[in-house]
Amino acid sequence: MSRIDASFSVCALFGFPARHSMGPAIHNAAFDKLDLPLVYVSHDVAPADLPAAMAGIRALGYRGLSVTMPHKVAAMALVDEVDPVASAIGCLNTVVQRDGRLFGYNSDGQGALDALQRAGIAIKDRQVLVLGSGGAARAVAMTVALRGQPAELEILGVVDAELDALARDIADKAGRKVGARHLDSEALAQAMAKAEVLLHCTSVGMTPDTEKSLVPPALLRPELPVFDVVYNPRRTRLLKDAAALGCKVVEGMEMFLGQAMVQFELWTGKPAPAETMRAVIEARL
Amino acid sequence: MSRIDASFSVCALFGFPARHSMGPAIHNAAFDKLDLPLVYVSHDVAPADLPAAMAGIRALGYRGLSVTMPHKVAAMALVDEVDPVASAIGCLNTVVQRDGRLFGYNSDGQGALDALQRAGIAIKDRQVLVLGSGGAARAVAMTVALRGQPAELEILGVVDAELDALARDIADKAGRKVGARHLDSEALAQAMAKAEVLLHCTSVGMTPDTEKSLVPPALLRPELPVFDVVYNPRRTRLLKDAAALGCKVVEGMEMFLGQAMVQFELWTGKPAPAETMRAVIEARL
Numbered sequence: 084m085s086r087i088d089a090s091f092s093v094c095a096l097f098g099f100p101a102r103h104s105m106g107p108a109i110h111n112a113a114f115d116k117l118d119l120p121l122v123y124v125s126h127d128v129a130p131a132d133l134p135a136a137m138a139g140i141r142a143l144g145y146r147g148l149s150v151t152m153p154h155k156v157a158a159m160a161l162v163d164e165v166d167p168v169a170s171a172i173g174c175l176n177t178v179v180q181r182d183g184r185l186f187g188y189n190s191d192g193q194g195a196l197d198a199l200q201r202a203g204i205a206i207k208d209r210q211v212l213v214l215g216s217g218g219a220a221r222a223v224a225m226t227v228a229l230r231g232q233p234a235e236l237e238i239l240g241v242v243d244a245e246l247d248a249l250a251r252d253i254a255d256k257a258g259r260k261v262g263a264r265h266l267d268s269e270a271l272a273q274a275m276a277k278a279e280v281l282l283h284c285t286s287v288g289m290t291p292d293t294e295k296s297l298v299p300p301a302l303l304r305p306e307l308p309v310f311d312v313v314y315n316p317r318r319t320r321l322l323k324d325a326a327a328l329g330c331k332v333v334e335g336m337e338m339f340l341g342q343a344m345v346q347f348e349l350w351t352g353k354p355a356p357a358e359t360m361r362a363v364i365e366a367r368l
Numbered sequence: 369m370s371r372i373d374a375s376f377s378v379c380a381l382f383g384f385p386a387r388h389s390m391g392p393a394i395h396n397a398a399f400d401k402l403d404l405p406l407v408y409v410s411h412d413v414a415p416a417d418l419p420a421a422m423a424g425i426r427a428l429g430y431r432g433l434s435v436t437m438p439h440k441v442a443a444m445a446l447v448d449e450v451d452p453v454a455s456a457i458g459c460l461n462t463v464v465q466r467d468g469r470l471f472g473y474n475s476d477g478q479g480a481l482d483a484l485q486r487a488g489i490a491i492k493d494r495q496v497l498v499l500g501s502g503g504a505a506r507a508v509a510m511t512v513a514l515r516g517q518p519a520e521l522e523i524l525g526v527v528d529a530e531l532d533a534l535a536r537d538i539a540d541k542a543g544r545k546v547g548a549r550h551l552d553s554e555a556l557a558q559a560m561a562k563a564e565v566l567l568h569c570t571s572v573g574m575t576p577d578t579e580k581s582l583v584p585p586a587l588l589r590p591e592l593p594v595f596d597v598v599y600n601p602r603r604t605r606l607l608k609d610a611a612a613l614g615c616k617v618v619e620g621m622e623m624f625l626g627q628a629m630v631q632f633e634l635w636t637g638k639p640a641p642a643e644t645m646r647a648v649i650e651a652r653l
């Protein structure tokens with residue numbers, strides 16, 4: 084019989100579409116595991132309906148939200164307070180309601196940092212190289228800059244305006260100078276020679292182009308840990324090449340898990356049951 | 369592991385308070401039984417928040433609502449269409465969303481009619497006596513008048529203005545003349561002598577005053593079926609007296625079940641699993 088009685092509060096995903104997310108399966112399994120009076124559902128929210136939907140969760144007393152495309156920027160203006168990391172990234176993916184006030188967070192970058200930490204990979208005082216300047220790269224690079232205390236942070240990307248804006252924003256928000264260069268083979272070779280941690284944050288290698296990698300295997304070294312934001316496939320060409328050389332590798336699945344764990348902890352105030360949540364994700368990837 | 373994934377839609381109770389309702393346990397058990405992609409939660413909605421909450425369920429695509437105190441009248445103005453029975457009663461307790469439009473219903477009276485039918489008690493062409501003129505009596509008497517085809521309907525109550533308004537509304541909405549008299553011992557004796565079905569719709573006999581009954585046992589006859597809207601206790605003094613005489617009796621619990629079954633059928637379009645729902649109610653009463 085269902086656990087759910089009148090004492091339960093609701094967490095939800097807002098997306099458009101929201102109907103294929105793993106979020107409900109992951110978070111409901113975690114709520115069940117800790118026997119918490121919470122249930123997680125998905126809502127398809129059309130962009131024009133976002134203000135009414137956000138007003139709705141206030142009136143309905145939702146505990147919190149996951150927010151995904153296309154609402155991550157627009158939702159910023161509809162919460163009462165935005166966490167400094169989310170503000171610096173420029174979008175949120177998590178909302179928590181406390182005493183009728185909505186607080187916005189971005190758990191994506193922290194999810195990546197936590198995944199690295201679980202894998203025993205240090206960021207602090209290391210030379211960190213980020214590939215990419217899109218949404219995922221922005222969340223990861225900004226969070227590394229604000230929270231990771233790297234020795235230096237370098238970002239290579241192909242969309243120069245986006246790359247320059249990201250470097251400028253990191254300088255502004257994190258007070259930290261960032262090396263930002265156009266991604267070509269020469270820049271990549273130079274950056275890879277210095278890098279002590281590689282964070283791949285583009286979509287290269289994602290299904291169906293699973294044999295592609297931005298990084299020639301000759302640029303990898305066994306002592307260079309490699310993280311890939313792509314989680315479909317779990318083991319990308321880049322991670323296969325790195326693992327074959329003996330590098331520590333971190334799959335994008337671990338960041339996906341990590342950001343969900345951060346959300347769980349924001350909503351519940353309790354440590355997330357990592358193994359329960361990982362099992363749901365692994366069963367569905 | 370939780371059944372609930374991203375395909376699920378939400379039904380909810382709006383109340384203030386809503387936190388002690390059996391609704392979530394009953395409806396989630398029924399959704400589980402039929403393996404439907406629906407989940408039911410409770411929302412405490414303050415009166416001032418009702419418009420935002422109703423706009424919210426549009427934006428969030430809720431399948432439907434149960435609506436209870438203090439929102440049953442105010443919600444009428446916030447739906448797109450009101451069913452004629454709910455409109456005649458003057459309040460709704462059920463909302464269904466179809467293609468973005470909200471439809472209001474009142475399942476209380478139909479729940480009583482269905483409970484009588486399940487017990488094999490006919491209303492059609494019978495002399496029906498309703499005791500009471502409050503909210504429950506109004507829903508039951510109006511639904512009997514509109515849907516039950518009684519030979520005659522008589523209502524006795526002690527709040528004369530309320531009683532007169534109910535009789536007038538039944539004449540207006542159902543085009544049916546109703547006998548309405550002040551409830552005193554003489555009127556009761558005369559009405560009981562004629563009655564072929566007795567529907568007790570006041571709170572007399574409810575916990576803690578479980579030894580009270582409006583009807584002296586001397587007025588009961590074995591061939592007179594007796595329904596009591598009170599469900600706490602399940603077996604009221606009135607029903608005990610009637611059952612001791614050999615009358616067919618119908619507990620208020622069966623109306624409570626019946627209105628929930630009507631709601632389930634409105635939201636899902638499927639026959640409600642009565643035994644599953646009854647088992648949840650019995651376990652909690």
